[in-house]
Amino acid sequence: MKTLLLLSAIVFGACQSERAAAPIAAPANVEAPAASAGKPGAPVVITVALDAARPKSLAHVSVRFTQPGSAIAIQSSGVRGVTVDAPALQRDAVAADELVTLDVPFVAGEPMGESLFVVAVSGRFASGERRTVRAFVVDRGAKQAKAPTTTSDGERLEIVPAR
Amino acid sequence: MRSLSSLVACGAAAALCLTACGDDTKSSRDTTSPTDATSKGDAVDGSDGTNATDATAQDDEVASENHAPVAEVTAPAADVSIAVGATVTFTATCIDPDGDTLTHAWDFDGGAPDSAVASPGAITFATAGVFAVTYTCSDAHGLAADVITRTVTVTAPAFALDGTITYDKVRATNFGLDYNDIEARPARMIEVKLVAADDAEQVLASTSTDADGAYHLEWPGDGPSDVVLVAVARTTTPKITVADNTNEGAIYASSSDAIDATLTTTEDLHIESGWNGADAYTHRAAAPFAALDAAYAAAALFLSERAVVFPDLQIYWSADNAPVERGAEESEEAAMAAGHIGTSHWNGTALYILGLQDVDADEFDDHIIVHEWGHYFEHKLGRADSPGGDHGQGDTKDPRLAFGEGWGNALSGIVFAPDSVYVDTSGVGQVDAFTFDVDDNDADETPGWFSEVSVQATLYDVFDSGSDEAFDQLATGIGPIYDVMVGAQKHTPALTTLFSFIDALRHAVPADSAAIDLLTAHNGVMGVPVADAYGTGETNDGGDPANLPVFASFDEGSVELTFVGGPETNTRGQIRFVRLSGDGVSYTITSETSDDEDVDLAIVRDGVEVASARTEGGSERIEDFATEDGAEYVIIVSGLGTTEHYTSTISLEEGAP
Numbered sequence A: 001m002k003t004l005l006l007l008s009a010i011v012f013g014a015c016q017s018e019r020a021a022a023p024i025a026a027p028a029n030v031e032a033p034a035a036s037a038g039k040p041g042a043p044v045v046i047t048v049a050l051d052a053a054r055p056k057s058l059a060h061v062s063v064r065f066t067q068p069g070s071a072i073a074i075q076s077s078g079v080r081g082v083t084v085d086a087p088a089l090q091r092d093a094v095a096a097d098e099l100v101t102l103d104v105p106f107v108a109g110e111p112m113g114e115s116l117f118v119v120a121v122s123g124r125f126a127s128g129e130r131r132t133v134r135a136f137v138v139d140r141g142a143k144q145a146k147a148p149t150t151t152s153d154g155e156r157l158e159i160v161p162a163r
Numbered sequence B: 001m002r003s004l005s006s007l008v009a010c011g012a013a014a015a016l017c018l019t020a021c022g023d024d025t026k027s028s029r030d031t032t033s034p035t036d037a038t039s040k041g042d043a044v045d046g047s048d049g050t051n052a053t054d055a056t057a058q059d060d061e062v063a064s065e066n067h068a069p070v071a072e073v074t075a076p077a078a079d080v081s082i083a084v085g086a087t088v089t090f091t092a093t094c095i096d097p098d099g100d101t102l103t104h105a106w107d108f109d110g111g112a113p114d115s116a117v118a119s120p121g122a123i124t125f126a127t128a129g130v131f132a133v134t135y136t137c138s139d140a141h142g143l144a145a146d147v148i149t150r151t152v153t154v155t156a157p158a159f160a161l162d163g164t165i166t167y168d169k170v171r172a173t174n175f176g177l178d179y180n181d182i183e184a185r186p187a188r189m190i191e192v193k194l195v196a197a198d199d200a201e202q203v204l205a206s207t208s209t210d211a212d213g214a215y216h217l218e219w220p221g222d223g224p225s226d227v228v229l230v231a232v233a234r235t236t237t238p239k240i241t242v243a244d245n246t247n248e249g250a251i252y253a254s255s256s257d258a259i260d261a262t263l264t265t266t267e268d269l270h271i272e273s274g275w276n277g278a279d280a281y282t283h284r285a286a287a288p289f290a291a292l293d294a295a296y297a298a299a300a301l302f303l304s305e306r307a308v309v310f311p312d313l314q315i316y317w318s319a320d321n322a323p324v325e326r327g328a329e330e331s332e333e334a335a336m337a338a339g340h341i342g343t344s345h346w347n348g349t350a351l352y353i354l355g356l357q358d359v360d361a362d363e364f365d366d367h368i369i370v371h372e373w374g375h376y377f378e379h380k381l382g383r384a385d386s387p388g389g390d391h392g393q394g395d396t397k398d399p400r401l402a403f404g405e406g407w408g409n410a411l412s413g414i415v416f417a418p419d420s421v422y423v424d425t426s427g428v429g430q431v432d433a434f435t436f437d438v439d440d441n442d443a444d445e446t447p448g449w450f451s452e453v454s455v456q457a458t459l460y461d462v463f464d465s466g467s468d469e470a471f472d473q474l475a476t477g478i479g480p481i482y483d484v485m486v487g488a489q490k491h492t493p494a495l496t497t498l499f500s501f502i503d504a505l506r507h508a509v510p511a512d513s514a515a516i517d518l519l520t521a522h523n524g525v526m527g528v529p530v531a532d533a534y535g536t537g538e539t540n541d542g543g544d545p546a547n548l549p550v551f552a553s554f555d556e557g558s559v560e561l562t563f564v565g566g567p568e569t570n571t572r573g574q575i576r577f578v579r580l581s582g583d584g585v586s587y588t589i590t591s592e593t594s595d596d597e598d599v600d601l602a603i604v605r606d607g608v609e610v611a612s613a614r615t616e617g618g619s620e621r622i623e624d625f626a627t628e629d630g631a632e633y634v635i636i637v638s639g640l641g642t643t644e645h646y647t648s649t650i651s652l653e654e655g656a657p
Helices: A013-019 B004-012 B014-020 B026-030 B034-039 B041-045 B052-064 B286-303 B332-338 B366-380 B399-415 B452-463 B478-486 B498-508 B510-524
Strands: A002-008 A044-052 A056-065 A069-079 A082-084 A089-094 A099-108 A114-125 A128-140 A156-161 B070-075 B080-083 B087-095 B103-107 B121-124 B129-138 B148-155 B159-173 B176-186 B190-196 B199-208 B214-219 B226-235 B240-244 B250-255 B269-271 B313-317 B351-353 B421-426 B432-437 B551-553 B558-564 B575-581 B586-593 B599-605 B608-613 B620-626 B632-639 B645-654
Touching (some): A044 A128, A069 A099, A089 A099, A128 B421, B070 B129, B080 B087, B190 B214, B199 B214, B226 B286, B286 B478, B351 B366, B399 B421, B452 B478, B478 B498, B498 B510, B558 B575, B558 B632, B586 B599, B599 B620
Parallel strands (some): A156 B250, B080 B148, B159 B269, B240 B313, B551 B575
Antiparallel strands (some): A002 A044, A056 A099, A069 A082, A114 A128, B159 B214, B226 B240, B240 B250, B586 B645, B599 B608
């Protein structure tokens, strides 16, 4: 059995860069790295610890809400070999900084590429409905080869038939 | 026929007879110089071989006085190019000064059978090629005129192919992607290549589509006639490329079936979504083109009003791009190659877009593509001071983040106006979605300069035309917005917030100042009309007086700032700003913080960090910071504590301590 602790904090480079140690009075004109910014999501931090043991495994899912919300749904699923058969956890309301935990059984089959355990959290928050989806690697199977074509004019193309 | 007597006479003097009759005298002719030949020309004219008494002398004289014929090709007059099967008429004249019998030789270099007459007439060239046709004329002594050459270029008739390239656009709705509502949209301004059917590497011709997706290709008729059309996921102007980050950056392309160009001159290419009609994609051919066209739509809007030179943009999309956070042991490069992109985002150099079906795929979510494109625009053409990080509708955030994200949201509605509803689909079968209307000015419970909802609604209303909302009297179009974003907003000495934008807009369109104030007053987004880029005098504190002033100033060398603690790092009240006007003096800037909480200091000028102090704890020091007289700086104080409220005193001391 292996246990993986996986955190999805939706924290990007800029936040980390502001925490980074730097010498006092750095030289002039040191431009801070551009901050990453993702698409709008739900005010949640999703953490998953996977007990991945075939044939039956368990995912310990933790969702911390940074804002109060209502009509909350926490839905787990799997792709590429991971099968989850569990209904969504419904909550009428959550408070700011509330931590919701649940254990979700799943089956880790033969991975088709990189198999993933997926958590989607949705609900109504301060300005309306919001949703965040996070995925966690369960196993890494063989990656499907994608051979590019190098054309005579020097382009590396990944050509997919149009139909 | 000669008489018997003549034969006898010749038989008696055979050597003389043969020589006089013009037989081989090559050895003596080769020794005759041109000068000799000219000077003795008259003698040649008179030599009929009758003076047998001076045979040897006569022999030498005849040989040395022979003249080369003079040739001219009268048709064609110059080199010619023709199609396969066409004819060229060849005529030549050749005159021998000595009146010798002439021989003619046309060599058609394999393009046609050789000819031995001066004017062979119409010659047909049945095969393509370049033929060096030569004409040679020789006299009876073998002396030749200069060789004349005409090059005949024979080309096969060019193949041509016309058509239109379209892609499947699956509609994103409140209920996820609607595979029953798929529109064939033109693949606008994309590159098109024609390759050999049996060799995809052999590019025969290239072009690009127009705004309707139409293309025209021609290639030489001596090339392959069995070809394949390849649509490349890259626009030409501006240059936007969609590539696969999980395949070493290979550029997406989509190909037709084999085409026999001898049978057709029209070939439309439709790039399908690959949805199998039930529960899965069989391929994802349309996905890169959908993402590409959404980004192109954004650029095209600006180009419709301003001559913008857009920097090249790289979009990375992959069916393997999953909402998996980068692992602790994973380099960014390795994470992107594995498709662990976290979410759709702009990373400062490229857009990364989710593509994992049944989880979260964004290629058909136009508004998401444009939202991220908006970040590209800010970084490459304007300026973005946002600290980044998580965000969403209804959040109260650092005003730099609120502006950047509100800008992205607003732009997504602006580009697809009047479709102002942002849709993000996801889930198994792509059937889930959440939406918000960027034109909804009343969506936020706590409107303000710290709310991306307020920013998006304000910017959208600045742009849009026509409204039944009393507070929305503006309709600037995209031009003034562009001018502000690449002008005053880019160069603001403050930070890029809604204050700096509105202040710049009021100056850009002064006639609309009252309308701007009316708009920003709605719901109290701004408590008072915007006075400057620093939000001086702002009264909307979002329910917490500690949030004001937006930009603090030193009072007798120090200022006390109040911070809101919490686990995040980009929430309103966690980062505070202090103005510092340069006067040519060097200062030491320090912080002293309550509750042993951690704060960091950074000094920026025009958005560029010029000094910083980031250590553990609340006591930071930037020593001997030399200010430039007249320059404006902002000290960014980042509070990293968890106490609900704590304070930090920022002090300014002249010179080194």
